[in-house]
Amino acid sequence: MGKILVIISSGKEAKEKAMTGVMFATNSMKFGWADSVEIIFIGPSQDLLVEDEEFRNFVISNIGEYKPLVCKFLADSRQHPKDKLEFARVEYVGSIINQLIDEGYTPLVF
Template sequence: MASKVVVIIATGEKKKARTGIVYAKNACAHNWLDEVKIVFFGPAETLIVEDEELSRLARETARECECLACKAISDREGISNQIEELGINVKYVGSVTSNLIKNGYVPMVW
């Protein structure tokens, strides 16, 4: 059985978001699992745009892993373009996340 995880980073707390991003980045870079996908959601979307350290980490992570951010939220907050500049795909992620879980991805939520 393949080891697959979807890392959902939704927190507005910097320390928690950093922990989730670093875990996801390392899981991808070091092939800890067969498949890793990252979804930035809610308050975390604003954090990765406004916080310099988290912006850098998110950009680096997007080079290693498939990263998505919620379009509904980023459009509402007016930050979709800034998220895309980090190399993160901006999409409606509700059905995407649900389908990943249906297809055996284990959700890790930060």
């Protein structure tokens, strides 16, 4: 089946696109469309998580126990409130993205 890396980078101008990425990732996990799924929020989508309560609640309600990754550099540099990202793993994601691709994950960007 393969492994999927869902990178969500769309912000408030393309909120529906970001929501589509969340749904694709969660349905891939739920229905076994892939052997493994990783989700990373980066750039404008990370701002959307912090600033848009509706979007954040949508993500949290769909991902269940899974903890997606969000970029630590952006969280620190944009001073994102830690409580808005408690549901996620906050790490430097650049090298993680490269590692996952090296491990055979197919990146899909929303």
